[in-house]
Amino acid sequence: MKIELDVSIPSVSDVPRQKQAKLVDAAQQFEATMLQELLKPMQHGQSSWGEEEKNDDSASDTMSSFGTESIAKAISKGGGFGIARSVVKQITKEHQQDSERKPSGTKV
Structure with a gap:
């Protein structure tokens, strides 16, 4: 199931939909990576709650890591903390400003 992020991208006539x-x-991937880093301490802390000895099961650590990654991606795609939306708005704004500064006949 894919969740679409409703990011309102200002209309930029010279930026194709595919690039948007x-x-x-x-x-979204950037925000998910940041969220994953925020969630990692909780992942490691969870395994030690109520346990006296440390569990060195690498398979469990790998599965837990995949779970944390999946949760971070889902949060980001669902709107997250708004980091992805802010990044898109800022880059789109800068692109619009660059387009307005270029003379119409100049190729880059």
Whole structure:
């Protein structure tokens, strides 16, 4: 099940829809990575709650890591903390400003 993030991207006539979609996806991945880093301490703390000895099961650590990654991605795609939305707005705004500064006949 894929959850779509409703990021309102200002209309930029010279930016194709495909590039806008890639920008949104990259911003969501960035936010998910940040969220994953925030969730990691909770992942490690959970295994020691109520346990006297440390569990060195690498398979359990790997599965827990995948779970944390999945949760972070789901939070980000569901709107997250607004980091992805802010990144998209800022980059789109900068792109619009760059487009307005360029003379119409200049190729870059």
